Amino acid sequence: MGTRERRYRSNESDRYLASLFKKALVSLPPKAAHSGIALAAVGGYGRAELSPGSDLDILILHNDSLSESELSEFINKLLYPMWDTKSVDHSVRTRTQTRDAAHDDLKVALGLLDIRLVSGDADLVAAVQHDSIDSWRKESRKRLPQLRLSLEERHERAGELAYLLEPDLKEARGGLRDINALRAIKMSGAIDIALERISWAESILASVRESLHEVTKKNRDRLLFQEQDLVAKHLEYGDADLLMSDVARAARSVDYLLNSTWHRIDFKGKDGLGRILRKPRTTSLGGGISVAHQEVVIDELEDLNADPVIGLRAAAKAAQLGLPLSLDSCERLSAILKEGGAQLPQPWPREARENLVALIGAGSAMIDVFEALDQEEIIFSWIPEWNSVRSLPQRNVLHRHTVDRHMVETALKAAALTRNVHRPDLLLVGALFHDIGKGTQEDHSERGARLIEPLAKRFGFPQEDIETLKILVLHHLLLSATATRRDLDDPATIASILAVIPDLETLELLHALSIADGEATGRAAWSEWKASLVSELVSRVRNAMSGSTIALQPDISDEQREVAQSGILRVILEERDSDYSIEIISPDKPGLLSIVAGVLNLARLDVRSARTKSHGPSAVMKWIVTPDPHAPAITAEKLHRDIEAGLKDSKGIEERINDRALAYAQLPTIPVPAPIVESIRDAATDATVFEVRSHDRPALLFRIGAAVTQSQVDIRSAIVTTLGAEAIDTLYVTEISGGALSDERAREVRERLAEMLK
Amino acid sequence: MKLITAILKPFKLDDVKSALQAHGVNGMTVSEASGFGRQRGHTEVYRGAEYTVDLVPKVRLEVLVDDSDASSVVDVIVKAASTGSIGDGKVWTTPVDQIVRVRTGERGVDAI
Numbered sequence: 001m002g003t004r005e006r007r008y009r010s011n012e013s014d015r016y017l018a019s020l021f022k023k024a025l026v027s028l029p030p031k032a033a034h035s036g037i038a039l040a041a042v043g044g045y046g047r048a049e050l051s052p053g054s055d056l057d058i059l060i061l062h063n064d065s066l067s068e069s070e071l072s073e074f075i076n077k078l079l080y081p082m083w084d085t086k087s088v089d090h091s092v093r094t095r096t097q098t099r100d101a102a103h104d105d106l107k108v109a110l111g112l113l114d115i116r117l118v119s120g121d122a123d124l125v126a127a128v129q130h131d132s133i134d135s136w137r138k139e140s141r142k143r144l145p146q147l148r149l150s151l152e153e154r155h156e157r158a159g160e161l162a163y164l165l166e167p168d169l170k171e172a173r174g175g176l177r178d179i180n181a182l183r184a185i186k187m188s189g190a191i192d193i194a195l196e197r198i199s200w201a202e203s204i205l206a207s208v209r210e211s212l213h214e215v216t217k218k219n220r221d222r223l224l225f226q227e228q229d230l231v232a233k234h235l236e237y238g239d240a241d242l243l244m245s246d247v248a249r250a251a252r253s254v255d256y257l258l259n260s261t262w263h264r265i266d267f268k269g270k271d272g273l274g275r276i277l278r279k280p281r282t283t284s285l286g287g288g289i290s291v292a293h294q295e296v297v298i299d300e301l302e303d304l305n306a307d308p309v310i311g312l313r314a315a316a317k318a319a320q321l322g323l324p325l326s327l328d329s330c331e332r333l334s335a336i337l338k339e340g341g342a343q344l345p346q347p348w349p350r351e352a353r354e355n356l357v358a359l360i361g362a363g364s365a366m367i368d369v370f371e372a373l374d375q376e377e378i379i380f381s382w383i384p385e386w387n388s389v390r391s392l393p394q395r396n397v398l399h400r401h402t403v404d405r406h407m408v409e410t411a412l413k414a415a416a417l418t419r420n421v422h423r424p425d426l427l428l429v430g431a432l433f434h435d436i437g438k439g440t441q442e443d444h445s446e447r448g449a450r451l452i453e454p455l456a457k458r459f460g461f462p463q464e465d466i467e468t469l470k471i472l473v474l475h476h477l478l479l480s481a482t483a484t485r486r487d488l489d490d491p492a493t494i495a496s497i498l499a500v501i502p503d504l505e506t507l508e509l510l511h512a513l514s515i516a517d518g519e520a521t522g523r524a525a526w527s528e529w530k531a532s533l534v535s536e537l538v539s540r541v542r543n544a545m546s547g548s549t550i551a552l553q554p555d556i557s558d559e560q561r562e563v564a565q566s567g568i569l570r571v572i573l574e575e576r577d578s579d580y581s582i583e584i585i586s587p588d589k590p591g592l593l594s595i596v597a598g599v600l601n602l603a604r605l606d607v608r609s610a611r612t613k614s615h616g617p618s619a620v621m622k623w624i625v626t627p628d629p630h631a632p633a634i635t636a637e638k639l640h641r642d643i644e645a646g647l648k649d650s651k652g653i654e655e656r657i658n659d660r661a662l663a664y665a666q667l668p669t670i671p672v673p674a675p676i677v678e679s680i681r682d683a684a685t686d687a688t689v690f691e692v693r694s695h696d697r698p699a700l701l702f703r704i705g706a707a708v709t710q711s712q713v714d715i716r717s718a719i720v721t722t723l724g725a726e727a728i729d730t731l732y733v734t735e736i737s738g739g740a741l742s743d744e745r746a747r748e749v750r751e752r753l754a755e756m757l758k
Numbered sequence: 759m760k761l762i763t764a765i766l767k768p769f770k771l772d773d774v775k776s777a778l779q780a781h782g783v784n785g786m787t788v789s790e791a792s793g794f795g796r797q798r799g800h801t802e803v804y805r806g807a808e809y810t811v812d813l814v815p816k817v818r819l820e821v822l823v824d825d826s827d828a829s830s831v832v833d834v835i836v837k838a839a840s841t842g843s844i845g846d847g848k849v850w851t852t853p854v855d856q857i858v859r860v861r862t863g864e865r866g867v868d869a870i
Contacts, residue, residue, distance in 0.1 A: 484769065485768075485769050489843055527790065529792065530790075532792075533768060533815045
């Protein structure tokens with residue numbers, strides 16, 4: 001099965017048609033028979049690619065010197081013998097008519113790009129070929145958008161070859177027609193395309209299609225379920241799963257090349273003379289990463305070995321901006337990784353983990369970036385476990401996607417649910433790897449729970465987080481199964497859940513994961529009906545659990561207590577591997593949290609976490625910050641001075657922060673789930689606790705602090721955590737005179753916070 | 759001929775299916791449904807938003823039987839579906855004019 005057979009078939013057809021052609025010529029006057037008439041192959045036949053069931057696409061060219069009756073007699077003589085034996089698609093045109101037809105019809109124009117002489121006047125065919133390619137090149141600016149639109153319409157109709165259970169090998173996205181489209185785009189000269197990247201894919205898809213035609217003795221290109229086993233056997237694959245896995249891989253590589261090609265055309269347009277039309281504008285994001293041509297690029301001079309996290313950083317940045325990673329940067333990174341360079345330390349540093357979480361949490365923008373990491377095989381260097389699920393088919397009516405794509409889709413749905421949990425990082429990682437155990441006969445939940453442990457360890461998660469992830473993977477089907485199959489009124493049902501889920505935090509994570517998994521699987525497995533059953537189960541389990549998910553006020557040491565009592569300002573700065581730990585004990589006053597947050601923001605320090613607590617006349621604060629790539633060096637003394645100045649006059653800080661916000665480069669942002677603001681009266685501490693869960697953004701904490709201060713309340717304690725790109729801020733608040741807030745007042749503060757977050 | 763329709767609690771489906779099969783009933787149609795009877799509506803929190811639920815998830819099960827079997831099949835379903843608590847559901851019969859088996863064309867009682 002292969003090119004040789006297809007070429008052989010094509011040669012046979014050529015011989016057959018040529019002989020018919022010559023016989024038909026006999027009916028014409030001698031002058032006409034020698035020149036001015038020709039038979040050409042176009043389209044797939046023109047490329048000499050014939051499957052057993054293929055139509056013969058032919059074009060009969062003439063120079064208009066024959067009368068109508070002579071011409072039609074000739075055509076009849078030519079075609080009649082083939083009438084019931086071969087399937088022939090023919091047109092009869094002069095050179096001018098061909099030009100006009102191509103001008104009016106994209107399909108005709110595309111078919112002509114592959115025109116080839118079968119028999120007759122070679123000059124006439126050569127002239128038409130020249131016309132076709134020439135006008136295709138000249139009119140590419142008009143034709144390529146037409147081509148793109150027709151591709152999109154076709155994809156809409158036929159779906160994605162890589163993920164359908166019964167795909168159409170020719171029409172679906174990533175299939176044979178797309179390969180032809182890529183060739184046509186290259187021929188137009190608009191952009192150079194590395195077609196060799198898909199030569200394996202093309203040979204696979206063409207062989208599978210050919211085998212399908214042979215095995216079914218039909219001309220259909222749709223690979224139905226029952227035919228997959230036959231084709232697999234015919235092509236000597238072990239089973240249909242292995243066949244469809246290759247088909248999926250082939251389709252994905254075609255789709256990827258097509259997407260990157262369109263993107264490069266959009267943003268790297270050159271005119272016909274090869275002059276670059278748009279002046280390239282590069283925006284530096286710091287850390288060796290920039291944005292150019294609406295792509296994220298790793299700067300040329302970066303030493304990838306010295307900074308192995310840069311790949312993850314670039315991927316996270318790209319996803320969070322909704323932009324692709326540049327093909328060149330991916331190729332560069334891939335090459336170094338394959339040589340064994342740019343290896344991440346084990347366990348991963350915090351920055352690598354945070355960037356992974358930010359990448360996963362980016363929502364739909366993540367899919368393209370992830371696909372690039374897969375296609376360039378970068379993801380396998382970072383996460384070798386991904387190999388076992390790559391393009392692994394799930395050939396049943398329940399699942400639409402291959403296992404790896406399903407996990408990515410689950411992560412995508414989970415990204416929309418990050419506001420529902422207190423550990424968005426664990427939700428996102430759990431979602432992305434929940435089915436990692438698939439691919440063997442063993443129960444995939446159990447196997448997955450085993451596989452996630454070393455993986456999570458490598459990411460640098462602490463042991464208790466690893467335990468949570470194990471529970472999530474082991475029990476990701478528990479809630480759906482229990483909700484539909486067991487009596488929710490029976491205490492034993494609730495008890496069985498409580499036996500495996502240790503706390504509220506894990507329960508809310510498992511609930512969100514169940515929803516994400518269900519939505520990603522599709523309507524066959526998940527519906528409002530099922531969702532409400534699961535919700536009911538969860539609320540009953542929640543009621544049976546004690547404890548809460550609210551972050552607790554931090555403890556302070558005796559030494560800190562002493563310094564706090566004295567009312568002086570003290571700043572201690574500790575430089576760690578990739579961040580700074582800053583302890584600040586400061587005289588307390590309204591707005592202190594904003595003042596310090598503002599000072600840190602102006603020093604270009606990004607707050608990763610903060611724990612503050614009032615004690616006596618002061619507040620004891622512990623901040624973990626990472627310097628922004630453009631940050632100047634900081635010292636404890638400078639911070640001390642800045643805070644002192646801020647304590648005296650806080651207005652200046654707000655102005656400067658607003659100015660900085662305006663100066664940020666205009667880069668696109670992705671849609672993110674709406675922020676959530678909640679308040680709870682906490683009896684234990686006689687305070688009202690406000691929790692703000694939102695997407696992280698510059699000066700977030702400054703603004704939260706400012707909004708709360710405006711309400712004339714006292715912040716007793718604050719616990720701030722940033723996980724990936726998500727922020728969770730918990731504030732213990734009392735009236736200035738003391739005591740928790742009334743419901744009215746709590747609502748007032750909630751509304752101010754919500755307003756500020758818009 | 760009769761159509762027996764049963765509204766059940768979702769988790770009871772397996773029990774009712776087994777009981778029917780043990781009783782000799784070989785075909786049935788199952789669909790997801792929601793409804794309420796004399797259960798009070800209650801407030802729920804779903805995805806962070808409160809809403810009032812009066813439609814509770816149920817399962818609808820439908821079986822075609824001969825007239826002489828109707829009564830016993832109803833009994834089998836009721837027995838298997840019962841938990842004694844609110845929301846157990848209902849079972850009812852409706853008369854059927856004609857039944858045809860698509861594959862063979864058999865009609866009437868032969869199509870059951």
